[in-house]
Amino acid sequence: MRNRNLEVAWHWSVLFALALGTVAAGQTVDWSSPLHYLNTSFEHASPLYWEIGSDGAVHVYLIYDHERSSPNRANGHWFFEIQAVPGAELTFVLHNFDNVWNGRRGSPLDNRTIGFISEDARTWRVIRLETTKDNCLRFGVTVRTGSLYVARLEPYRLSDLETLKERIAANPNVEITTIGKTVEGRQLEIIRIGRVEAPHRVLLRARAHPWEPGGSWVVQGLVERLLRDDADARRCLRRYCVYVMPMANKDGVVRGWTRFNVLGADLNRQWDRPPDPRINPENQALETWLASMVQQGRAPHLMIDLHNDNSGKLHVSRPDIDLEEYLAKMARLETMLREHTWFTEGSTTASFRNPGSIGEGLLERFGIDACVLELNANWIAGLDDYPSAKNWQLLGAQLCEALYHYFKDSAS
Incomplete structure (x- = not known):
């Protein structure tokens, strides 16, 4: 019907x-x-x-x-x-x-x-x-x-990602690992910036939804800042390494779609269960990589899923589990974002739930402190400016310092 x-x-x-x-x-x-x-x-x-x-x-x-x-x-x-x-x-x-x-x-x-x-x-x-x-x-x-x-917004295309990968591939602080393929056979990768032995690990994912280029620009700004090889970048990489899934929904990006993969799967839903590899190989690839990292004792300590919307908030979900430690860490993350980046919009309310989203799924199923960071697609309040590739790359560069202080004296 x-x-x-x-x-x-x-x-x-x-x-x-x-x-x-x-x-x-x-x-x-x-x-x-x-x-x-x-x-x-x-x-x-x-x-x-x-x-x-x-x-x-x-x-x-x-x-x-x-x-x-x-x-x-x-x-x-x-x-x-x-x-x-x-x-x-x-x-x-x-x-x-x-x-x-x-x-x-x-x-x-x-x-x-x-x-x-x-x-x-x-x-x-x-x-x-x-x-x-x-x-x-x-x-x-x-x-x-x-x-x-x-x-709608300044585009970030698959070809832009390929250009970035070519530019950084030979850097000794970079490792690019293929973890699977999309429905249409495009390779999916995880890009590691920094040392495997770093005491802390953070995972970033961008472009689960094809129309949302802000996350791609943020990732590029962060990667380029960490690879600048100055004193601040070396200081950050002594404390943490970054794993990036830079473009989760490559098929949708190439085709100019808005939200779903080419078989109708929302890559920010159904993380409360293992994904179907036939319908959702993009999430299956990430989940397999995550399971391997957990088995090796190298699970990410923090995961941030990057999106665009009309609010720009930090989405902190609240599944029915013991949340005291997690919420304290998310409050710390919000503080660091406010102090070290142009982020000002704040976090979701104490009643917020988003069942099936990657934030809830990774927290419940993998024990990973995960959240969704929305980037306002209409206005950047902290800069009093329109969103642009330049401003989003600035946020990525600033995020390096925010992560440094988030992990400072952290028990995880």
């Missing part, structure tokens, strides 16, 4: 799109728009279809991705190239943000939602977007050179 409902909804969305445009059965249409094409043929571009509306605006319909065995669906990522007459002034309306979350409708938008534009897909600037009453986004742009890229 749910699949039939989604099919009906899709057909209605198509009919709605046709109603907005100038196309009707048997009608001849004159093409008078300065728009040539919306290009999505490149890495990380978002799936979409589009029409020129009777209002002259370009109506873009983003394609939902769907969770397996669930009514949940997600949209929140857009990244495409506008090809148009040089100097063209165009209005765009982005549709299909009626997400379903835990069986209930919701939206990833609010009145602070922003976007980025670029002529070369590398140097980006912020644009303000209007959130409409019907849960769409409306904005105008000038396509000065005939080509303009539009994105």
